[in-house]
Amino acid sequence: MNCSAPTLAQALNQAHTLGLERIDAQLLLLHAVARPDAGRAWLLAHDTDAMDEAAHAQFLALCQRRVAGEPVAYLTGRKEFYGLPLQVDARVLDPRPDTETLVDWALEVVAPLAAPRVVDLGTGSGAIALALQSQRADAKVLAVDASADALAVAQANAQRLGFPVLFQRGDWLQGVDGVFDAIVSNPPYIASADPHLAALTHEPLQALASGADGLEDIRTIVAQAPAHLRPGGWLLLEHGYDQAQAVQALLFAQGFTQVQSRNDLAGIARCTGGQWPVAQTVK
Structure with missing residues (x-):
């Protein structure tokens, strides 16, 4: 040759x-x-x-x-998610196709509502927030991240795509005002001692690991969510392949109803959510 x-x-x-x-x-x-x-x-x-x-x-x-081991998305600077061409780099996680399951579920729970209010916690590249906005032009979507670097990537994606997503720097729901029809998040969920982290050195560690059992951030979000959900609103979380039962237990303990899990593309329960109860009227 x-x-x-x-x-x-x-x-x-x-x-x-x-x-x-x-x-x-x-x-x-x-x-x-x-x-x-x-x-x-x-x-x-x-x-x-x-x-x-x-x-x-x-x-x-x-x-x-x-x-x-460097992700293709970092090498090319782009990744398609929910049909949207996103620009990504090492400041954010490489969006996974499986996370589209979470977007599908969120669109389902807000489908009956006019101008639903949705917040995406730990938005990273903005993938989830932008996918939701692309399907629901009337939605009021807020994207939150603790990383200024991640927000810069997400805001650039929103600007390039022409979507009116709002952005706020913050630690989960701390400092976020108002109530929402849906809270969605793909938070860190890998245990800090998990050997799989060694293969993910190109991605930001703070977006991957979450305490000894990988559930530290999910616990925080579950505890904060009730104050930010309207009655009947939903909290939807992506998590590890073996964490569905533990996340369901956290939601039940916090008082959520309709607690259930959804499978990813490989048939593994990777998203779990629950509905904040509507107050019962006393007869």
Whole structure:
């Protein structure tokens, strides 16, 4: 093969030899040839096109970084979530497709309401808040994060997409005014001693780990939520693959009703929520 001008197909084979997943290699190759929106079908149609030397060098460098564990979204600076092209980098978590389950559920609980008020806690890149706003133009969506860096990423995404999401820096619901029809959050939920954290060194630790059992932040949110939910409002939380039962117990203990869990794309219970009861009228 002519190393100075490999074809796109040859470059993908090189990535495969390095151990990359095919989808990762395709996304990195589209980025390297400055065609990020072209799609994987474009690569197939152009597989005999020659790469220029600079693009090929950039592609191989990106492949090496991916092999070292850096998320594709950080390498390309973009990630699609709920059909929205988001800009992401190492200041925020790489949005996972499974989190779309949480968005679906939130849209379901506010579906009957006009101009629902929703708050997304620990918004990161703004993925959840922006997805909700994209589907409900009438919703009043507030996005909260303790990290100024994360808020900068989220606000830039909102501005670029033209969505009127409001942003506030804060520690969960502390300092947040008013009541909401839904509180949604994908908070940190990994135990601080979990060996899996070692493989996530490229992502911000404060957005991943939450105390000895991984439930510290969820406990805080569950305790704060009742003061910020209208009667009949919902608290919806994403959590670890083995935490559904523990999160359900926390919600029941706090007085939530209709407590239930939803499965992610792999069929694992990864979202748990409950409804704040409507006050019963005394006869």
